[in-house]
Amino acid sequence: MSQPPVTLTTASGIPVADNQNSLSAGPRGPLLLQDFHLIEKLQHFNRERIPERVVHAKGSGAYGTFTVTHDISRHTKARLFSAIGKQTETFVRFSTVGGERGSADTERDPRGFAVRFYTEEGNWDLVGNNTPMFFIKDPIKFPDFVHTQKRCPQTNLKSATMMFDFWSKAPESLHQVTMLFSDRGTPDGYRHMDGFGSHTYSLVNEAGERVYVKWHFKTRQGVKNLAAADAVRLAGEDPDYAQRDLFNAIAAGDFPRWDVKAQIATEDELNAWSARTGWNPFDLTKVWPHGDFPLQAVGTLELNRNPLNYHAEVEQAAFSPANAVPGMGYSPDKMLQGRLFAYHDAQLYRVGTNHQHLPVNAPRCPFHNQQRDGAMAIHSGGAERNYATVEAGGVDPRGMGHGEPPLALHGAAGRYDGRGGEDDYTQAGNLFRLLTDQEKRNLFDNLSGPLSQVSDEIVQRQLGHFDQADPSYGAGVRAALKARGRNIA
Incomplete structure (x- = not known):
């Protein structure tokens, strides 16, 4: 008796719209980096033999729930938003960005604010920071920037010269530098800071209409920051200050909560705003002013369960902004486009080829693909075939991604440098x-x-x-x- 056909998904359980044709700029190409299914297939294939891994930066994590409080179904067909009161399990990981795993929680540094939603259509990872902007606008400069925040290759010491040599030649960084050296550069633990998706993402409704969105998490505990002297003192007295505060609060039943809000705009609204201000709405060094794009309430995030094992659940948590479920998508944000590749690739190296099989990373819904072998192949696929045959027309040829409308491209392919001609001040x-x-x-x-x-x-x-x-x-x-x-x- 023949088995009913199964829906092909990514390893994170997200349905694959087309397993026959790569996402391209026009019928003859070139291909687009945001074709995560293509990238995931090639990356996994390249790593079907056991690779080595690296450690990850210091962080803290907890499980919780996201509850819908306001209806945004007119903007997105994502099922986690389908009804007011609907709850979705989540896992959140906070971290310092530049320090090593043994560094202090109170260092002057941005804080990572990564949220995983275990939806019935696969994992949605919203991988952001506690700041709504970033230091650079092009991912080709990301390795250079991060090197300036690490240790000098000669002295093995942090270097103010390296940092400000880079920042002083990159005026686009000034917005984030101002935030970093303000009081918000040393938040009082993780419970008392806001979170941001930072990038511009997109939402797609049942009619195939796209709007763009920026996500905000507003702490209900109130924003609190440490004075610089207190941050330095705690770095010596209690370098695990933020970890201790988060774990103990949840253990005591004092569950931290954030109001989840969104700024939503159509492409026409963003074009009109850009024409008026001169700002690129997809530039990560910029924000959308609330006066132009007001915050809209969406739901509530609550953290209410501590992990049982730090290494298994926090250290091995592997996020990627490429994990977007049906009804959600990306944008022309260059930094986001780079992260769609870089994050998953880093997890393949850091944790392993099959890191998505680990409990903290595995989707809560069924998943099916032809990926096999490699390190930690917990789900081997059994006797199922490890390839897909060629089928003309694709599995679900409704444009890009999960039935999204085609994204219009503008201009010839090239390398464009807007520095010096854009408003960074x-x-x-x-x-x-x-x-x-x-x-x-x-x-x-x-x-x-x-x-x-x-x-x-x-x-x-x-x-x-x-x-x-x-x-x-x-x-x-x-x-x-x-x-x-x-x-x-």
């Missing part, structure tokens, strides 16, 4: 002007510490960016440098 200045007088003084003092350690050339270059964001910004940092014995004109 207005939003950074707006953020600066939102700070209270005391917060500004803290910002000046936090910046003057590492800047006092670098050359005059780098300091002058960085001060020039502060001046363009707001003259009082540059003046304040100059005064703080002078107080440290560094006179800069």
Whole structure:
């Protein structure tokens, strides 16, 4: 008796729309990096022999639930949003970004804020930070940027010169640098900070209509930050401060919660906004102002269960922003496009070829594919064949991804450098002007510490960016440098 056909999915349980044709720019190509099914197939094939792995940065994690409180089904067909009151199991991992696994939780650093939703259509991973922007806008500079945040190859020490040499030559970084050196650069644990998807993503409804979205997690515990001196003190007294705070709160039944909200806009609305402001809505160094795109309530995230084993469930948790379920999609955000490849590839190296089989990573829904062998092949596929035959027309040829409408492309293929011709200062200045007088003084003092350690050339270059964001910004940092014995004109 023949078996009924099964739905082909990715290893994360997400349905595959077309297993016959790669996603291309026009019928003759070239191919697009966001074709995650293609990338996953090739990556897994290349790693069917056991690779070595690397360790991951320090983090903390917990399980919880996402509950829908407001109807957004007009924007997305994703089933987790199908009814008010619907709950979806989640796993959240917080982390420091630049430090090693043994580093202190209170270091001045962005914080990772990664949320996995175990939906009935596969895993949705929203991999963001506690900041709505980032330092760079093109993934080709990501390895360079991260190297500046790590250790000097000669001294094996963190280097203010490396950091500010990079930032001072990349004015696009000023928005995030301002956030990093403000009080929000040292949050008081993980429960008292907001989270952001940061990138622009998309939603697709049953009619195949696309809108773009930015995700926000607003802490119900209230935003609290550590004074710089307290952050340094805790780094010595209790380097696991944030881990301890999160675990103990959940263990005591004091479950942390976040209100999940979204900024939603049509392509026409974003085009009109871009024409008015000159800002690219898909530029990760920019934000969508709430006055232009108000926050809309969506649901509530609650963390209510601690992992039983840190290594198995937190260290081996492997997220990827490419994990988007039907009704969700990507955008032309260049940094997002790079992360669609880089995150899954990093997990293949770090954890192993079949990391998606591990309990914390496995989808809660059935999954079927032709991936076989390699390290940790917990689900071998049994006697099922390990290939798909060629079928003209595709399995479900409804455009790209999971029935999304085709994404229009504009312009010839090339390498485009907008640096120097784009506005990298207005939003950074707006953020600066939102700070209270005391917060500004803290910002000046936090910046003057590492800047006092670098050359005059780098300091002058960085001060020039502060001046363009707001003259009082540059003046304040100059005064703080002078107080440290560094006179800069």
